Amino acid sequence: GAVVSQHPSWVICxxxxxxxxxCRSLDFQATTMFWYRQFPKQSLMLMATSNEGxxxxxxxxxxxxxxxINHASLTLSTLTVTSAHPEDSSFYICSARGLSSGRRxxxxxxxxTRLTVL
Amino acid sequence: GNSVTQMEGPVTxxxxxxxxxxxxxxxxxxxxxxxxxxxxxxxxQLLLKATKADxxxxxxxxxxxxxxxxxxxxxxxxxxxxxxxxxxxxALSGDNFNKFYFGSGTKLNVKP
Numbered sequence: 001g002a003v004v005s006q007h008p009s010w011v012i013c014x015x016x017x018x019x020x021x022x023c024r025s026l027d028f029q030a031t032t033m034f035w036y037r038q039f040p041k042q043s044l045m046l047m048a049t050s051n052e053g054x055x056x057x058x059x060x061x062x063x064x065x066x067x068x069i070n071h072a073s074l075t076l077s078t079l080t081v082t083s084a085h086p087e088d089s090s091f092y093i094c095s096a097r098g099l100s101s102g103r104r105x106x107x108x109x110x111x112x113t114r115l116t117v118l
Numbered sequence: 119g120n121s122v123t124q125m126e127g128p129v130t131x132x133x134x135x136x137x138x139x140x141x142x143x144x145x146x147x148x149x150x151x152x153x154x155x156x157x158x159x160x161x162x163q164l165l166l167k168a169t170k171a172d173x174x175x176x177x178x179x180x181x182x183x184x185x186x187x188x189x190x191x192x193x194x195x196x197x198x199x200x201x202x203x204x205x206x207x208x209a210l211s212g213d214n215f216n217k218f219y220f221g222s223g224t225k226l227n228v229k230p
Contacts, residue, residue, distance in 0.1 A: 002164075004161075006161070032216060034218075041225075042222075042223075043207065043220050043221065043222045043223050044162075044207075044220050046217070046218070049216060049217075093161050093162065095162075095218075097215060097216075104215055105150045105167075105169060105211055105215045106150070106152070106164060106167060106211075107211075107218055108164065109154070109161040109162040109163070109164075110161050111160050111161040112159075112160060112161040114159075
């Protein structure tokens with residue numbers, strides 16, 4: 001149980017285009033989903049926290065107009081990188097926190113999406 | 119505030135050697151503690167967790183004990199395998215579970 005999927009697993013796009021990444025909790029409902037960015041050989045950097053039906057909370061230094069987050073249901077959150085540039089190339093990972101008492105204190109991670117902007 | 123400190127890697131061991139990866143933390147309140155593992159090109163997988171002092175989390179031969187007196191959550195395994203080669207992250211949950219604090223990760227290389 002507690003499976004989180006991401007789609008796509010990798011994407012290559014041209015500079016100036018927008019890219020949407022989906023994060024789904026497959027076998028549980030997630031009150032809260034998180035989006036992280038990971039640079040090579042580094043730890044995860046939290047970008048934003050999203051709760052179903054409300055606006056995402058962005059970490060300091062993360063541009064909310066560039067990284068649009070939508071959490072439309074208890075099983076789906078999307079991250080859209082708008083007007084992508086090469087410096088946005090990175091590994092993006094989402095995670096989800098469950099509703100039930102056994103899953104409320106744990107984040108379950110997706111497999112990640114490798115974004116390369118040419 | 120909350121933070122996690124892990125030993126720096128890489129850690130290189132021979133197969134069947136004993137593994138310890140140190141993790142210490144600072145926290146307000148009573149956090150839950152976690153170890154996650156990341157294989158190359160993949161996301162993080164929950165390895166084990168402990169929710170209160172003196173709890174021992176265990177999975178796949180790995181174990182870690184929540185030590186409040188030393189604010190530590192060291193990861194151990196008695197006999198590592200080549201397939202254990204990965205990056206290991208220690209983490210704690212704070213702020214009513216809405217925020218995770220990760221260590222910097224420790225890369226483990228196990229040689230045959």
